[in-house]
Amino acid sequence: FIAAIPDVPSFKDAACVIADVSRGNVGQLAADVLNATLEMKRVGYFDDHAVLPSVGNEGTQLALNVELFYCKASNLFLLQQRAPAVPCRAEGWASRLAEWAKKSEFKLVLLLSTLPAELRLDNKLVEGAVQLTVQCAAPDRTGAKRVEALGWDSVGASDDDGARSPEEVMAREQVRAEASVTSQAMLAAAAATGLDLVVLMAWCSEGDNVQDGMQMAGWVNDFLELLPSAELPKWRAPSSWRLLLENNAPREIFN
Secondary structure (H helix, E strand, C coil): CEECCCCCCCCCCCEEEEECCCHHHHHHHHHHHHHHHCCCEEEEECCCCCECCCEEEECCEEEECEEEEEECCCCEEEEEECCCECHHHHHHHHHHHHHHHHHHCCCEEEEEEEEEHHHCCHHHCCCCCCCEEEEECCCCCHHHHHHHHHCCEEECCCCCCCCCCHHHHHHHHHHHHHCCHHHHHHHHHHHHHCCCEEEEEEEECCCCCHHHHHHHHHHHHHHHCCCCHHHHHHCCCCHHHHHHHCCCCCHHHHC
């Protein structure tokens, strides 16, 4: 971690949200929405050989491949990863990220990831079903208790996680198998070190996932209670989404 400001706020006892580069980029989209809505400030960035380099712009600032933002009002850190890790190095990157989070003494870490929508079972296809499945590294910690209070579908780290039927056992094993490399590696590292990690996995498809990103941001808000429910329709998109949502390319270039 490399600080971008002289006095970086203390990580101790803060919450940290991490965007996983996974199917549909839902975690990254949700991180963008949270960053813009909460008007978070960049406090640093990461330089790791496992993550592919990238550079862009967000407003008047350069945007790097992995950056850390902070919201003082919510005592919340947000790690936005804009480029994927090299496949053969992804597991090491995720393990180092979990080790950094543990050393930083965050009280809770949320990883925003995804699962393939085409593998959903009947319980996720009924009207009103929450298109979210959760994994917790520490079932007896604050994160798991919050998941239980919200009534979200939770999958344990092993087969012995309370499944009551063969179908449920198979469904939970499928979730564990389809979870991203980052999710699996961070869960393993968190379980070994005692980090209170909760992985939110949205069921989604590739394509235009803006609404999925907004929904994921809403689940983060439900979990951390960042904004009053009356303000939820006021999610803001970052300025960089303008080119994503609008087609303003001059037609002359196609002539």
